[in-house]
Amino acid sequence: MALQDVADKSLHDKLRRAERRKKIEAVSLIGPLLLLMVIFYFIPIGMMLYRSIDNSQMREILPETAKALAHWNGQGLPDESAYAAVVADMKVAYPARTLAGAGRRLNFDKVGFYSLLLKTGRKLKKIGGPPYKEKLIEIDSKWGDPKYWTVMKRGLKNITLIYLLRAVDLRYDDTNSIVGVPEEQAIYKSIIQRTVYISLSVTILCLLIGYPLAYFMATSSASVRNLLMIGLLLVFWTSLLVRTLSWILVLQDKGVVNSFLLSLGIISHPLPLVFNRIGVYVAMTHVLLPFMVLPLYSVMAGIPSYYVRAARSLGATPIAAFFKVYTPMTLPGIGAGCLMVFIQALGYYITPALVGGPKDQMVSYFVAFFVNERVNWSMASALGVVLLLMTGSFYLIFGKRVNITNMKLG
Amino acid sequence: MALPAHATTGERIWYYTFRVLVAVVFIYLIFPILTIIPLSFNSGEFLHYPLQGVSLRWYHDVIASGQWAVAVKNSLIVGVCSMVLATVLGTTAAVGLNRVNFPGKQLLVAFLISPMMIPLVISALALYLFFAKIGLNDTYLGIILAHTILGMPFVLITVSATLQGFDYTLVNAGASLGAAPLPVFFRIVMPLILPGIVSGAMFAFATSLDEVVVVLFIAGPAHRTLPLQMFSGIREHLSPTILAVATMLIVFAGLLMLTLEFLRKRNEKLNAPANIAA
Numbered sequence: 001m002a003l004q005d006v007a008d009k010s011l012h013d014k015l016r017r018a019e020r021r022k023k024i025e026a027v028s029l030i031g032p033l034l035l036l037m038v039i040f041y042f043i044p045i046g047m048m049l050y051r052s053i054d055n056s057q058m059r060e061i062l063p064e065t066a067k068a069l070a071h072w073n074g075q076g077l078p079d080e081s082a083y084a085a086v087v088a089d090m091k092v093a094y095p096a097r098t099l100a101g102a103g104r105r106l107n108f109d110k111v112g113f114y115s116l117l118l119k120t121g122r123k124l125k126k127i128g129g130p131p132y133k134e135k136l137i138e139i140d141s142k143w144g145d146p147k148y149w150t151v152m153k154r155g156l157k158n159i160t161l162i163y164l165l166r167a168v169d170l171r172y173d174d175t176n177s178i179v180g181v182p183e184e185q186a187i188y189k190s191i192i193q194r195t196v197y198i199s200l201s202v203t204i205l206c207l208l209i210g211y212p213l214a215y216f217m218a219t220s221s222a223s224v225r226n227l228l229m230i231g232l233l234l235v236f237w238t239s240l241l242v243r244t245l246s247w248i249l250v251l252q253d254k255g256v257v258n259s260f261l262l263s264l265g266i267i268s269h270p271l272p273l274v275f276n277r278i279g280v281y282v283a284m285t286h287v288l289l290p291f292m293v294l295p296l297y298s299v300m301a302g303i304p305s306y307y308v309r310a311a312r313s314l315g316a317t318p319i320a321a322f323f324k325v326y327t328p329m330t331l332p333g334i335g336a337g338c339l340m341v342f343i344q345a346l347g348y349y350i351t352p353a354l355v356g357g358p359k360d361q362m363v364s365y366f367v368a369f370f371v372n373e374r375v376n377w378s379m380a381s382a383l384g385v386v387l388l389l390m391t392g393s394f395y396l397i398f399g400k401r402v403n404i405t406n407m408k409l410g
Numbered sequence: 411m412a413l414p415a416h417a418t419t420g421e422r423i424w425y426y427t428f429r430v431l432v433a434v435v436f437i438y439l440i441f442p443i444l445t446i447i448p449l450s451f452n453s454g455e456f457l458h459y460p461l462q463g464v465s466l467r468w469y470h471d472v473i474a475s476g477q478w479a480v481a482v483k484n485s486l487i488v489g490v491c492s493m494v495l496a497t498v499l500g501t502t503a504a505v506g507l508n509r510v511n512f513p514g515k516q517l518l519v520a521f522l523i524s525p526m527m528i529p530l531v532i533s534a535l536a537l538y539l540f541f542a543k544i545g546l547n548d549t550y551l552g553i554i555l556a557h558t559i560l561g562m563p564f565v566l567i568t569v570s571a572t573l574q575g576f577d578y579t580l581v582n583a584g585a586s587l588g589a590a591p592l593p594v595f596f597r598i599v600m601p602l603i604l605p606g607i608v609s610g611a612m613f614a615f616a617t618s619l620d621e622v623v624v625v626l627f628i629a630g631p632a633h634r635t636l637p638l639q640m641f642s643g644i645r646e647h648l649s650p651t652i653l654a655v656a657t658m659l660i661v662f663a664g665l666l667m668l669t670l671e672f673l674r675k676r677n678e679k680l681n682a683p684a685n686i687a688a
Contacts, residue, residue: 022509025591029506030518033499033562037522041533041559044540048532051539209435216432230667231440237663237670238443239620241640242656246442248644249449249653254458256445289439318421347529350622354644364531364623371627377539384532391529 049388052381055160061102062089066156074153074176077146083132087124094121108376109162109172110151116142147174163382168192188366192386195362198280198352199345203292205285206341207334210292214333217293218300236290244354247283248274251355279355287351288344292337299333339398346391363387443660450653457650468654478655481639487550488635489618492557496614499558500565501607505599507566508573523563530623533560538627548630556624561614568613572606572677605677609670616666619659 059066064085072078093099099121106113123139137144154160154172165171165178169186173179180186217228235243250256251274258270273279307329311321349364363383370380413425445459450469454462472478507519525533537556538547546552576599584594600607622637629638636655643652 026506026510029502029509033503033522034518036499036555037559037562040537040540040555041525042521044536045528045532047543048536048539209438212428212431213435213439216428228436230671231436233667233671234660234664235439235443237616237667239637239656239659239663241620241622241637241644242446242659242663243443245640245644245648245652245656246446248648249457250442250445252458254456256459259459286438286442318424343527347531349529349531350641354641364529367531367535368623368626371535371538380535381539384535387529388532391527395527 048381048384051378052163052385053159053161054378055105055155056158058102058105058156059158061093061098062086062156064088065152069149069153069156072149072153074150075146077133077144078149080131080133082149083136083143084130086120086136087127087132090117090121090124094124106151106155108166108379109155110148112142113148113151116140116148150174150176163378164385166379167382167386188383188386191361191363191366192390194360195346195387196390198277198284198360198362199342199348201281202284202288202345203338203342205281206289206292207338209285210289210296210337211330211334214293214296214300217297218303219305232290232293235286236294240287240350243287244283244351247279247286247355251279251282274355276357277360280352280360283351283355284345284348288341291340291344295336295340296330296333299330299336303329335398339394343391343394346394347387363390446653447657447660450650450657452650452653455650457648457653468650471651472654472658475651477634477639478636478651481634481636484550484633485619485636488553488557488633489615491550491554492561492618493611493615495554495558496561497565497607497611500562500610500614501569501603504566504569504573505595508570508576519566522566525559526563530560530621534624534627537624541628547628548633550633552628553625553633553635556628557614557618557621560621560624561617564613564617565607565610568610569603569606572603576602605673609673612666612670619662 065082068082068085069078072082090099093102099117100114103114103117106117120136120139120143127135127139133143142148151172154162154176162172166181167188169181169189170178171181213228213232217225220228252258253270255273257273258267261267262270273282303326308321308326311325312318316324346362347364348362349368352360352362353365363386367380367383367387370376370383413422417425448461449457449459451464451466452461453465453467456462503522507515533556537552541547541552546555580598580602581594584598585591589597620637621635622641625633625635625638626641629635640652640655643649
């Protein structure tokens, strides 16, 4: 082996070792954070996603029935063995108080199941021995109705789609096909539409208000610009709750706006400006405005003034020069600002909850509602999935064109 | 953008209309926050103008009432702990990510900053369900971990931004002069990226201090933080005491903003000679 080869080989080894050391170093630097994120963020998010379809508890409460119905073909009524299994399961579940949970779960699919299970549970002692089929039907004729058995079979699978379907106003009908829920129960589609509508309106308002402000900041003298920037950043850094609170005070019946209009004699009674949609628009636009102005400003500050001057000297009217030359150059800022505002608005909860009325609440509110008021974690998770899909799809469609990471920091 | 002497009447009208428009927008932006401050010094119990007199009674109320004191204490515990954790983990990860390139790096970064993009209520629900399984609901540790995760993306972003202009020959120089990796980091790298670390830390602290949604899900009555106390106060019984707290938070926001502006200016100055050299 030539000396040159040996030298090459050792250099090659050294390089490889150095590269490996660098890699180990990087992994040990990133590792702790990644571990924390996986355990305390990605696993919880995954669990939440699974929760929206998870139905395994039902098999734990009614294991025998699940086994018996696995063989049932779904036509007509199941045979005696299924009825015997129901009785056997209830004898365990009723005293253990788990039957009510199963009842609530099945009631979510078909109204009337909760009372059916609890009523049967109460009368269980009187049943005695077989034949169970006749005796159960005697307790409640619903046991003789194949529709309830269809729901029961569906409700004992390990995975269920009823929550996700309900989150978009769909359900199973008696023949196991997916249909829309009756009109008087359909609420989620309108909530989703309302969420998109409010977010879109707020985004447009932010753009209409933010564009002139950003333009003025970008074209005025340094001292004026600094003053405006300080005001904007003060608002940006002020707590969201404080800003929301301030709008409640300003817009209330005896607030500054109403007192001012009353004293001018423009109105004779205070206008309802808060705890309704107006309040939501005014406060949300205010809270999200910095996210529009900051990216717009950073783009506008980089546009030299001679483009517009050149257009004007070539005969363009001021309006044409502005819309045909200036505005197209600000499109990256418009895109970034709109995406930032829109995606954040979709997930808003606190501001609408405080300044909106019952008809101004968005998807987030109902996620919290199902956790705190209804204790229905599955439905909360299903709405969470819907919200995540909404946010994620808008981000995937528009996010590529916009570098969102450096937006939030001003 | 001064008005030129040869401006036409139309241009003049537009010039002034535009200025009035911007002034109105600016008033919309700043005015509501400013109205809170005088109201917090009102001696009466009403939450509207005119003031009945000037007093500090609501500030006394904040200090005297046990609830607010506990809320402030909880917020400081959670805020400081989560800030330290987020800053340490975020900074080390940013340094690590800056050193190597590998396929899927962008995706990894996107995952790491995803808590910033995902609606808070989803993070809150996910953590609530998870913490229910492992017994971390209603604990300081649970809230601190949650806020660490929410604040960390800011640290990652600000530190990565300062690292972008970082000259790695300085590290090699330090190493070639015999310094071990840790002294190189603390004595060479850290002083240079300190503005990024500090602003990231402040973002993380401010995030924790302003976070209601997750706390609403995972905190018990004993761990009420300042924003949670404010939220339930605004919802249930809006009293002038809340205005006093709000005023203090506005002052805090002002200090935060000034500090960050100072850091940004300093960073610009530090980077300026390098830019000329390059």
